[in-house]
Amino acid sequence: MSSSSNRQCAACKQLRRRCTSNCIFLPYFPPTDPQRFSFVHRIFGASNVAKMLQKVEEHERGDVAESLYYEAHCRIQDPVYGCVGIITLLHEQIYDFQCQLAKVEAEIQVVKAQQLGSKNAWVK
Amino acid sequence: MSSSSNRQCAACKQLRRRCTSNCIFLPYFPPTDPQRFSFVHRIFGASNVAKMLQKVEEHERGDVAESLYYEAHCRIQDPVYGCVGIITLLHEQIYDFQCQLAKVEAEIQVVKAQQLGSKNAWVK
Numbered sequence: 001m002s003s004s005s006n007r008q009c010a011a012c013k014q015l016r017r018r019c020t021s022n023c024i025f026l027p028y029f030p031p032t033d034p035q036r037f038s039f040v041h042r043i044f045g046a047s048n049v050a051k052m053l054q055k056v057e058e059h060e061r062g063d064v065a066e067s068l069y070y071e072a073h074c075r076i077q078d079p080v081y082g083c084v085g086i087i088t089l090l091h092e093q094i095y096d097f098q099c100q101l102a103k104v105e106a107e108i109q110v111v112k113a114q115q116l117g118s119k120n121a122w123v124k
Numbered sequence: 125m126s127s128s129s130n131r132q133c134a135a136c137k138q139l140r141r142r143c144t145s146n147c148i149f150l151p152y153f154p155p156t157d158p159q160r161f162s163f164v165h166r167i168f169g170a171s172n173v174a175k176m177l178q179k180v181e182e183h184e185r186g187d188v189a190e191s192l193y194y195e196a197h198c199r200i201q202d203p204v205y206g207c208v209g210i211i212t213l214l215h216e217q218i219y220d221f222q223c224q225l226a227k228v229e230a231e232i233q234v235v236k237a238q239q240l241g242s243k244n245a246w247v248k
Binding site for chain 2: 043044045055079082084085093108
């Protein structure tokens with residue numbers, strides 16, 4: 001492998017084009033992790049990913065690449081709901097916690113009332 | 125407006141092409157809600173949306189369109205994190221609930237121990 005192909009990012013390698021030093025993908029899609037670009041390319045398309053990276057400040061681009069990869073990964077795992085399936089699941093977990101919390105809080109009120117009742121009984 | 129353009133789905137209208145009765149977008153992107161297609165088109169691209177719809181069973185396509193619209197909407201609202209920002213937020217809420225629950229459960233143990241201690245004191 002030539003030194004030139006070593007410098008190619010995963011995007012340029014998969015799109016079979018020359019990777020320049022100012023390539024928008026280069027810092028976020030290293031050639032060592034080809035799946036990362038392959039996933040976002042399959043779901044969003046390379047041109048949309050480039051647009052989304054260009055749209056934000058440079059210091060935010062790492063988070064854009066990471067969140068797009070997460071979304072793409074979820075969509076490949078679950079072609080119907082993607083990461084919206086995870087959001088639904090987390091909402092259900094939150095609802096369960098709210099129910100548990102309400103139950104435990106009700107229980108604490110009962111125990112406190114019993115405590116008070118028992119004290120009053122001894123005082124009498 | 126002619127009856128032909130009335131039958132166009134939002135996708136074919138925006139892409140300026142003829143909408144056939146077997147158009148993949150037609151049932152999920154009605155012309156009455158142009159923003160719905162506009163958002164998924166901007167984030168995923170029309171061709172990727174069509175591929176994702178075609179990939180699943182017909183009865184699942186409504187959910188695919190809905191979840192893609194949700195993701196696209198989130199990405200437009202939050203270009204850095206998209207709906208992954210919501211997932212992070214929900215995880216934080218779950219962590220808060222776990223802490224609250226642990227605190228209330230500890231509290232109930234204290235109250236029960238006090239109750240037992242107070243009974244024992246009266247018995248003595």
